[in-house]
Structures are given as structure tokens and as C-alpha cells.
Amino acid sequence: MKYDFIVVGHGLAGAILSYTLRKKGARVLVIDEPRPSAASRVAAGLVNPIAGKRFAKTWLADAFIPAADAFYKELEAHFEQELYVHKPIYKIFSSIEEQNTWMAKSAGTDWQGYILATHTQSINQPGIDDPRGGIMIGRGGYLKVADMLLLLANELLAQNLMLPERFEMEQLQLTGQGVRYKQFEAKHLIFCEGFQVTQNPYFRWLPIQPTKGEVLEVQAQNFNPECIYNKAVYVVPIGEGRFKIGATYNWRQPDEEPTPEGQQELTERFSQITSQPFQVMQHWAGIRPAVRDRKPLAGTHPQHPQLSVFNGMGSKGVLMAPYLAEHFTEALMGATEVMPDIHIARYLSLYYDYIKDQTQQL
Template sequence: MIYDFIVVGHGLAGAILAHTLRSKGQHVLVIDEPRPSSASNVAAGLLNPLAGKRFAKSWLADEFVPAADAFYDELEAHFEQDIFIHKPIYKIFSSVEEQNTWMAKSAGTQWEGYILETHTQSINQPTIQDPFGGIMIGKGGYLQVSEMLQLLTNELLEKGLLLPERFEMEQLTLTEQGVTYKAIAAKHLVFCEGYQVIHNPYFKWLPIQPTKGEVLEVQTENFEAECIYNKAVYVVPVGSGKYKIGATYDWRNPDEEPTPQGQQELAERFSQITSQPFEVTNHWAGIRPAVRDRRPLAGVHPEHKQLSVFNGMGSKGVLMAPYLAAQFAAALTGQGELLPEVHISRYFSLYYNYINHKV
């Protein structure tokens, strides 16, 4: 049997791409070594259509948000289980200057549906510290990432479409017909390895910056759980008085070990949002694949047309991956093209420099 695609990696990006290809009738085999501390399993799965401190709409939010909604709705119907929780996001102003920055940007129709309310003073929730007010953002929420990945993993295992093992690069052979891996043949192989792509001999030239992120789970009482909170960190309610707090950004020490410094930073920032006491019940760390220009990386290798990559979502994978996976699946099956902004062709000069230095 010859597979249409082998997908290496079953984190958020790989799982969404593999499911998308299968939904288009492609015969897909996934190879993935289970890693509980992977960035996808650690993440709180936040979907926020507003970008950071700049008070700008996330890049292509008008395309990404509906595609994400449709994809997660389809998965929920498929598995008959809730996996995406729609919740507004209360972005708390940290100063009068930040409030003024937002007020200067808020005019115009581009915010329609995204901004539910603007508060220029506290919303007067007794446990919330927001003296300068904030904005209530619509069309947000969070994906239960580890639950989604487990559902998709179980389905692939039941159908015999998942090899739960480390991918051994030395077992890969490129052929005129595609690739062979051990005794398996496929027309095409897609690497969805997250930050591990820095070790991939075919794609290590891509400008991936491994970035460590730490996340806390805390238990607290009498804290308003009707929305997600955002002020330097996100605070995501996950049920039974528990909240995920994150995330740190550390590109100097990209390992998967939680640190006392990370816990202290997150705890202090949470204390700036609520006056309630809390107990840390869990602490995780994972490594995200960040990209120099903050755009994902997708496309076919410049020389080896049997190989491609789908990577570099950083902290925006829940928002971006469904739309980009659909677009990439269409491109891989000859039914569409990729956005130039995400195509790896923008970095082909790095590949040729890499090859020239190698020779």
C-alpha cells in the first residue's frame, strides 16, 4: 500500500493538517512519539483575535476566526464532545496611557464584532483589580488542546494510521515516486515537528527560534470565571475553581523544565489581576517554534519535492492552524495555493546559503 501522505508530528499543527488531509479523502499515516510535555499539550489553547500590546487585530483575523470556528465545530460534531469553549476576553488596561492608546485606535468598523464593551473605569468585580478599566473582546475562547489531540490520536490508532514512535531520519529514503520509511511508501511527507525542526537535515535552515513558555495551574475561590482575563498574562478558567496562567517567553534557555523564576513571574502577574489568594496546583513548561517575522512556515522543499513543512505557529496555533491547514492541504493536492506570507520561499536564500556553506 502507498500512502498519499506521511505526517511527522501530531502536535496541534500536525494533528489539524492530518485531519484536514483525511477529510479531503487522502490516505494519511501519522508518525509521532508521544510527549506529554510538548508545547501543544502544555498550552492553554487560547484563541485571541486581538494582538498583544499594540491593540491591533490579529493578522488575518477575519479569515482565521471563522475557519477556526468551523473546524472546531466539525470536530465537536464528529466526536460528540465539546472541545472549544467560547468565552469573551477581558483585556485589562495597565495604565491611563494604555487606555488612551486604545481609545485612539478604537474608531472605525474593523472592530465590529470583536469589541463587545469598552470600560474606562473598573467593572467593579470585587476580586478583579482593574482600576483603569479594559476592553471586552468577542470571538475568543480556548481549545482543550490535550483533549482534542487525544481524541484524534485514539481515532488514528483504531484505524491503524498512527505509528507512536520516534521518527528515525536515517530510515527515510527519497524516491522518484515519493518517499519510503522503513517498509512504508508514500507519495509525500510533511514535517510538523515544532521546534525539533532545528535538527531536521532538510529544513534546519529555516529561522525557527525555540522559545520556552511556562504555564501554571492555580486553584482559587470566588474569582469570576465568566471570561478569560488578559493583563501581561492570560487567565483561563478550566473548571472547578482552577485556572491556567501563562505564559512566559524565554528564548535563552529553551528546555522543558519548569523553573522557580517562571513560577514567581506568573504568580506575581496573576496577583496584579486578582486580590484573591491562590494555590499553585501544577506547573508546566514547553517549547514553541517561533519565527523571526512572526509568520508561520509552510511549503514544499526547494529541491526535494517529496518533502514539505508545516510549522512556526508560535503561540497562535489555535487561531491560525485550521485556515492554514485547509489552504496547505489544497496546495498539496493541486487545488489551491499558499499565502505568500507563510510560504517558505521567502527564506529560500537561507537554504542556498546553507547548501553553499555545507559543500
């Protein structure tokens, strides 16, 4: 059977890219081994246009946010199901220094539409520990990632456009017309494997750091679900008095096993936000594909033009993926060039070093 594209991986990046390619009229086959602990499936799906102690506006937020809003709204109409929940984010000041940092930055003009209010003292909400106040951020929210991935996967399966199995690299053949995988042929193959690209013989030279993140789901009564909270961790309301809390960052232990240490870290940080009692209901771990310069990776292999990669969005995939999938689809179809900020060509020196090392080992 012949396709325009084979997409390997159906996490957030692969799912949004394959949907975008199909929407443009391409015939797409997706190959993905379902894994309940995959990073996309355990993530809270947070969209936060302003992050970090230095209150930096997310890179390309003015482009990413409207693209994400439009894409998820389209998916909701397509599946007739709510997937993206808009909620303000209350970023609580953790120190006087942090409050002062924000007050100095807030005089700028970059914040229009993003900051709903600045509080220099507690908003006096029962159960919330915010003695120094915080900022209320607009245009944020969260995506029901697992629900979206399941809907898209079921649609692909119903149309015989998905192989729910592990991709076997030894079965891949590069041909003059594109690629062949088992009995399937395509003009182009795109790897969207997340952290597993570190084992990919064509793209393992890319500087992806597998980063473990742990997430809790807790039950907490008398805790206001009208906003998302952020103070060292995020707290995302998911309904019926339950909240997702995350996430840890662990570069030293790249596995998908939840740990007592991770649970302790998250519960201690949640206790700094609320005085209300809570109960841990679930505990997950996943591995994010983090990139050295914190920018995604997209582009065609420097030696094999029938192979590409779309990866490395880390913890901001929900925000970035719709815009970048549209952009990369246009590039794959020859309508534009991949933007330099995300193009894998920025790491071409690593590729040449990799090739040199491989040659010396022969």
C-alpha cells in the first residue's frame, strides 16, 4: 500500500502533525505502540503564556496561542467533545524578590491581553496561601491530552490508517522513491518518537535530553477550581474536586517509574499553595524530549531527504504543536522553508561529529 507520509509516533507531536497532514489532503499512515505511561498521555496539557521566575513571555506566544485556540476548537467541533478548557492562571509570588521582579517588568507593553490583574497582597481566597499576592494570567488553559489522543487514534484505526505496534527500524528501507516499511510504501517518513529518538540511528545525533517528569492526581475538597495555580508546581483542576499537580524534572533517572521522592516533592510543593487537606489518587511518570536550547526540532535529514523529524517540544507541546505542525506541513509540501529557530540544521555540526565517530569505529 502507498502513502504520502508515514508518521512514527502518536504522542502529542505525531498526532497533531498527522491530523494536519490529513487535513491538507495527504494520505498518512501512523505507526505507534500504545504506551499508557507515554509523556503526552500523563501530562496535564497546560498552556501558560508566561512562565518562570523571571516572568518571560513564552517564545512566539503571539503566534502559538491563536493557532492553538483555533486548532483545538476545530477538533472539538470535529469530535463534538470538549477538549480544551480555558482558565486563568494564578501565578503566586513565592518571595518579595519575585514580586519586585514582576513589578519592574510589568511596566512594559508586552503584556497586553495576557495579564488580567496584579495582586500585591493576598486575594483572600479560602485555602490559598498567597501572602504576597500574584498575577492572574489570561489566555491560558489546559488540553485533555489523553482524550484527544484516544479520539484521533480511534479515527485512524477506523480508517485503517494506523498500525498499533512498535516500529521496527530493521524493517525500514530507503528507496529512490521514498521509503518502504514491511508492505507499506511512502514518499516520506517522519519520526515523532519523543525521547526514543535518542535510539534512532538516523537522528540520535540531535541533542535531546530525556527528562523524567512525575505528576499526581489529588482529591482536594474546598479548593477553588476556577483557575489554574502556579507556584513551583502547577495545579490544574480536572473536575469533581480533583487536580493534577506537576511536574518534577529529573535528568538523572530517565525511566517511567513513579518514585516516592517524586511524590514527596510534589505534595510538599502543593502544601505550599494550600492549607486544605488532600489525598493522592494517582501517580504517573513520563519522559519528555527536552532540547539543549529549549526549541523544538523539525527538518529533513541532511543525507536522506525522504526522512524527517518533528520532536523536542518538551513541556510546551500543547501550546507549540498546532502552529508548528501547520508550518512544518507547509514546508514538507514545498510551500515554505522550515524556520531557522527550529530547523535541525542548527545542529549540523553534531551530525558531522556523529558521522566521524561512526566512521572511526568501523
